[in-house]
Amino acid sequence: MSEKRQFGLGLRRPHYGDFLDGPSAVAVDFVEVISENFLVDGGRPLNVLRRVRERHPVALHGVSMSLGSADGLRDDYLARLRSLADMIEPLFVSDHLSWSRFERFTSHDLLPLPYTREALDVVCGNIHRAQEALGRTMLIENPSSYVSLPGEMAEWEFLEAICARTGCGLLLDVNNIYVSARNHGFDAQAYLSGIPAARVRQIHLAGHSQGRELLIDTHDRAVPDPVWSLYASALERVGPVATMIERDDDIPPLSELLAELEVARAIAQGNLRRAA
Amino acid sequence: MSLAALQRDLRSWLTFEANDAAGRLGEHAAPGLAVYLNNYRGQLMTCLAQSFPAVRAWLGDTAFDGAAATHIERRPPHSWTLDEYAIEFPDTLDTLYPQDPEVAELASLERDLGLAFVARDAAQLTLSDIAHIDWSSAILELAPTFSLLPVTSNVAAIWAAIEGGRTPPTAAILDVPAVIAIWRKGYSPTFRTLDAAEARALFMLTDGRTFGEICAALVHEVGEVDGPPVAGNLLARWITEGMIGSIRSDSVSPPVAGQSPAAPPQ
Numbered sequence: 001m002s003e004k005r006q007f008g009l010g011l012r013r014p015h016y017g018d019f020l021d022g023p024s025a026v027a028v029d030f031v032e033v034i035s036e037n038f039l040v041d042g043g044r045p046l047n048v049l050r051r052v053r054e055r056h057p058v059a060l061h062g063v064s065m066s067l068g069s070a071d072g073l074r075d076d077y078l079a080r081l082r083s084l085a086d087m088i089e090p091l092f093v094s095d096h097l098s099w100s101r102f103e104r105f106t107s108h109d110l111l112p113l114p115y116t117r118e119a120l121d122v123v124c125g126n127i128h129r130a131q132e133a134l135g136r137t138m139l140i141e142n143p144s145s146y147v148s149l150p151g152e153m154a155e156w157e158f159l160e161a162i163c164a165r166t167g168c169g170l171l172l173d174v175n176n177i178y179v180s181a182r183n184h185g186f187d188a189q190a191y192l193s194g195i196p197a198a199r200v201r202q203i204h205l206a207g208h209s210q211g212r213e214l215l216i217d218t219h220d221r222a223v224p225d226p227v228w229s230l231y232a233s234a235l236e237r238v239g240p241v242a243t244m245i246e247r248d249d250d251i252p253p254l255s256e257l258l259a260e261l262e263v264a265r266a267i268a269q270g271n272l273r274r275a276a
Numbered sequence: 277m278s279l280a281a282l283q284r285d286l287r288s289w290l291t292f293e294a295n296d297a298a299g300r301l302g303e304h305a306a307p308g309l310a311v312y313l314n315n316y317r318g319q320l321m322t323c324l325a326q327s328f329p330a331v332r333a334w335l336g337d338t339a340f341d342g343a344a345a346t347h348i349e350r351r352p353p354h355s356w357t358l359d360e361y362a363i364e365f366p367d368t369l370d371t372l373y374p375q376d377p378e379v380a381e382l383a384s385l386e387r388d389l390g391l392a393f394v395a396r397d398a399a400q401l402t403l404s405d406i407a408h409i410d411w412s413s414a415i416l417e418l419a420p421t422f423s424l425l426p427v428t429s430n431v432a433a434i435w436a437a438i439e440g441g442r443t444p445p446t447a448a449i450l451d452v453p454a455v456i457a458i459w460r461k462g463y464s465p466t467f468r469t470l471d472a473a474e475a476r477a478l479f480m481l482t483d484g485r486t487f488g489e490i491c492a493a494l495v496h497e498v499g500e501v502d503g504p505p506v507a508g509n510l511l512a513r514w515i516t517e518g519m520i521g522s523i524r525s526d527s528v529s530p531p532v533a534g535q536s537p538a539a540p541p542q
Contacts, residue, residue, distance in 0.1 A: 036357060041420070042397035044463035064356040070280040077356050102283040104354045108323075108361075109315045111286055119279050146308030147301065149282065183308070213307040 005268075006030050006091075007261050008059065008244035009254075016048055018254045025055045027258060030091050032059040032244050039080045049088065059092040059202070059244070060085060061171075064106070067126045067140070068099030068113040078133040085134055091242070092202055094139035094171045095130075097123065097159065110143050115151035115158040120165075123158075127166040139201055141171040144179040144208075144217035155180070156194030163199040170195065172238065173204035174231045175223070175246075179215045188230055192237045200238040205231060205264060206246040220249035223260060232267050240268055290316045291352045320348045320361060327362035327390055330438045331369070331383045343372050359394065362387055378429035378447040385435055388423050388458040389465040396420035398521040406515065409525045412488035416481050416514070419521040421460035424478060425467075428453045432469050455479075461518050473497060474510055478519075487511070 006029035011019060019026050031052060038049050052058065062081065065073065085093055098110035113119050131138055140162060142155060153161070159170060172195065181188040205228075207221035223231075223245065235241075243264050245257055277285075277300065285297035289309055298309050324344040325332055332340040347368040353361045366387055370380035398419050430448045437444035455475035458467040470478065476497075477490045487507075495503030514520050 039357065040359070040394035043392075043394045043421075043460065045394060046397075047463060066356075068279075070278070070283055074356060099283060101356060102280070102287055105287045105291065106353045106356055107287075107290055107312075107316055108319045108353060108358055109312060111283075111312065114277075114279065114282060116279070122279055146311040147305045148308075149302065149305075150277075211311060214311055216311060 005240055006057075006242040007265055007268075008032055008056075008242065009257050009261060010034075010061075010244065010246045010248070011052060011058075012247065012251055014251050015254045015257075019052050019055065020048065026254065028056065028261065030057040030059055030242065030244070032061050032092075032246075035060040035062040035081055035084060035093075036064050038084055039077075053088055057091045058088050059094065059242075060088065060090040061141075062093070062095040063110065064100060064108075065095040065126075065130060066099045066101040066106075067095055067097065067123055067130070068111075068119065069101050069126065070099075070122055071103060073126050073129055073133075074101070075133075078130060082134050085136060092139050092169075092171070093134060093136050094141055094202070096141045096143050097155075097162075098143045112143065112145040112147050112149055114149035115153045115155060117152055119151075120153075120158060120161055124162055124165045127162060127168050131166065131168065137168060139169045139171040141173050141204065142176050142180075144173075144176040144183075144215075146183060146214050146216075148184045154186070154191075154194065156191050160194070160196045163196050168199075169201040170199045171202045171204060172200045172234060172241075173206070174234050175204065175206040175208055175227050176217060177234075178227050178230055179208050179217050183214045189233060192230075192234055195237070197238040200234075200241055203231065203234060203238075203241055203243045204246055205243065205260075218249060219246050222256075223263070228263065228267065231264065232270070235268055243268065286312070287352075289313065291349075317345075317348055319358075320344070320353065323358045323361050324348075324365055328365060328383055328386050330386055330435050331379065333438045334382055334434065334444065335379065343369055346372060359390070362390060376447065377449070378431050378434060381425075381427045381429050381431040382434055384425055385427075385431055385456065385458070385467065388425055389467065392421040392423070392458055392460040392465040393463075395460065400518055401515050401520050401522065403512070403515060406511075406523060409523060411491070411525075412486065414487045414523050414525040415484060416487055416511075416520050417522045417524065418478075418481055419459055419519055421458075421465070422519055422521075423458050424475070424482065425456045425458060426453060427456055432456055432467070457519065459517075459519050473506065477507075477510055 008028045008030035011031040011033045038045050040046060096110050099113060100107045100109060100111055127138060142159060162168060163170065177188050177191050181191060205223045206219045207223055208215050209218045245260050247257060285300050288294035288297035290313060301309065321344050347365055350368060351364055366380045366383035369383050373379040428449055430445060430450060434444045455470045456467050457470055457478060480490050491507040494507045498506055
């Protein structure tokens with residue numbers, strides 16, 4: 001099957017049994033794992049990942065590379081990720097347009113960047129270094145954000161620039177576009193129009209929640225209707241690309257997530273029919 | 277503002293709730309900064325709660341959350357892996373509960389079980405692997421998952437009761453301090469409390485002493501008659517329980533007919 005038509009789910013601990021012990025492989029085209037959960041020396045986590053890999057292609061999705069760090073990337077992190085990638089031969093290796101580490105501090109959260117020329121130089125330098133260390137092209141994901149820092153370009157212009165300068169691809173998180181658009185008052189359709197569509201290799205879908213004043217990217221509920229609508233628009237813009245659903249909290253039975261994935265398939269097939 | 281200056285300010289906001297730093301991040305940034313602060317603290321709280329379920333059960337939710345909040349305030353994370361954030365929590369508990377050593381010791385036990393869970397795999401040594409070894413010079417290398425934890429309290433019984441869903445015993449100081457061995461059997465972390473002679477022998481292993489030296493120490497401790505069989509029994513137990521990762525020996529002795537492979541040197 002073409003990489004572009006693939007539909008996957010995040011592999012989460014409550015579903016390990018479904019993926020490992022079921023009589024047949026779960027009906028997904030690939031699974032995505034959080035890379036850091038498997039950057040360990042040994043034990044059950046790596047055993048689980050190896051066994052899942054025997055049944056499914058695996059995408060490695062990171063949260064700790066900190067591509068926006070002004071003081072560069074960590075060699076030990078890159079070396080570990082390279083080892084994991086060499087073992088898994090992943091479908092994609094991705095991380096976020098954000099930062100989480102500076103000097104000796106690590107936030108373990110995806111913190112926002114100012115979209116300035118200086119930040120662009122930093123991020124591009126870090127992506128170059130990461131791709132060289134990994135021996136692979138990376139996908140960079142647009143983040144949800146809760147603070148709009150003073151900048152010199154829009155987020156989609158920033159993404160276009162890093163793709164042009166580093167050759168990286170994009171992981172387009174449709175829920176993140178929706179959340180950030182609502183939080184910062186920009187037009188999500190304008191965002192979709194501005195991204196370099198040909199660079200999008202994967203799409204993320206997820207749910208969010210309403211905070212006191214802002215939408216929060218919680219991944220704790222089903223994909224809501226406005227995000228499905230935006231997904232349909234995104235597919236019109238970027239064409240059929242690999243799509244997966246992220247669920248990280250209040251994780252339901254696998255059957256519910258597979259039903260959600262069917263919605264994604266139906267939307268994608270509808271788009272294809274319209275385009276034909 | 278440079279990117280580095282911005283990142284220092286956000287760090288100051290997250291770690292110290294520094295209002296001057298927050299002010300430099302924009303006049304309309306307050307609601308969003310509150311979200312990032314909540315996410316930062318929540319992520320670390322979740323990490324500690326998931327890493328120390330027995331400590332949480334022992335202290336109760338309110339006291340545990342208070343201790344976790346203190347840890348987060350005193351020790352901002354510095355490693356890219358959240359697993360490492362759990363490592364220093366026993367130190368914080370030790371300062372918060374100086375009169376209740378079982379609290380920090382219970383945390384140390386949970387921490388070491390967690391470290392064993394993801395430690396490097398090693399081939400399981402079998403009794404057949406130990407034929408033809410010159411025991412006087414043999415060095416037994418412990419499994420990568422193995423560690424020793426000295427304790428002064430009945431923490432092993434407390435952990436076992438909590439894990440088993442039973443009412444834990446009252447905390448008590450042991451008559452004699454003990455040592456707990458922690459390692460992984462297959463993919464499951466495990467532990468057991470050692471008697472004094474076995475603990476001393478295993479500490480000698482961790483110091484790189486030969487099995488011959490351990491045998492000599494046991495002979496000195498329990499006598500020439502009992503020392504060799506005690507050493508042999510310990511060796512067999514360590515191997516069958518998966519504590520030993522490999523054995524290094526510079527020279528090889530031919531097998532002796534009728535002698536058990538696990539028998540120590542005479």
